[in-house]
Amino acid sequence: MVERSKVRIIVAKPGLDGHDRGAKVIARALRDAGFEVIYTGIRQTPEQIVESVIQEDADVLGISILSGAHMVLIPKILKLLEEKGLKPNKDVLVIAGGIIPPDDAQELEKIGVAKVFGPGSPIEDIITFIDENITKLRKFSA
């Protein structure tokens, strides 16, 4: 298992909604689980999020989105990551949470999101998922 304190997680909130209570609760819980969490604040553009992933050399990108624009913003983030040479789930593990209907979640998981966590997901599930999947990243398998 990769040591949690060496796993860097960005918690990002793209789009226009300013409700970040959920994102903060998650960030705090991941901190308490022993991860290094970078919180980037609300109203982030996909470009800002991707640049943060690069400069912070993040291992996990957690996207929190409540505005309903997930089918626009998340694919855009994935596309930008690829353009910058970061393969989702090879170079950075992408997970998402918020108000995302099951059909959309399925679609997002097809195009590169490793897992969508809906409202009410136990935080332990997210932590276990990260522990189990972080080893798939190239930088940890070398």
Place this chain on the structure above:
Amino acid sequence: MDNLAKVMIMIEDLISRMLRGDKRAAARLITLVENDDENARKIVKKIYRYTGNAHVIGITGPPGSGKSTLLDKLIKVAREESKIVGVIAIDPTSPFTGGALLGDRIRMQRHSTDPGVFIRSMATRGSLGGLAKATNDAIKVLDAFGCDVIFVETVGVGQIEVDIVKTADTVVLTTVPGLGDDIQAIKAGLMEIADIFVVNKADKEGVDATVFELEMMLDLEKEKWTKRGWRPPIIKTIATSTKGIQELWNSIKRHKKFLEESGEIKRKRKFRAEEEVKTIVSSMIAKRIGEKMREDELMYLIDRILSRELDPYSAAEVVLEKSLGVKV
């Protein structure tokens, strides 16, 4: 090919990409120096000759005094002068879980897509002096990467977290009105390391009293400043509205000029190199002891200390002799 050779090839590839301006490679290198002492050694040995060009500016001060917001504004004025800017922003690691919540970036996010800006958050990972252990090596990576200016934001500090003085060319100490009386201003420690004082939140009540107390403190050491040729200026800022920021930036540049013209930069760098070597040596010794001394041997000594057969100093002598072969 063995593992070591593979790592070496990876590092060399990252360094050559970093030197060509690849941000992702620079970011990977920072992670490598941060996570593993052996890698840090290999990397610093390779990049050291490309370093020494950046002006390293420390921003330190108590939690909530506005360091990140101030920094956001400073990045802007530095960018207006086309400087390539690096930022290392440090926040604490939990002593209980090893986790950290790094939030300095929030205030500076508008710069994250600027190709001339590189912002990196760093956790203290157990260091207590206001910086992280890897901060100096991360600075070297950003220096070699081509940053003209590197801002280092310390954790929120109190009175004794003064490691920044061993790292930065220019130390900016931010304070805010209402933190205490004039006795706080004449205590030893943090107040002594500032090259520039900032009284932020200057729209708050009590700002003039705070400035006055700092002036009084500096007046007590008039001779020292005259001899040195630099008296720390005190600048009032309102970071949320850019008031005082240009003046602060001008002071930072004046201080750089002073360092160069007075030769103080040489003295500082000499001191820094000496401190750095000492730190590296002690951490190498500690590591070596950890490798050479078996846990049960150590526990045997500890038990004898507890039963008062042995004192801690004698035990330390045994440890040194067994692990390093030196008699003290």
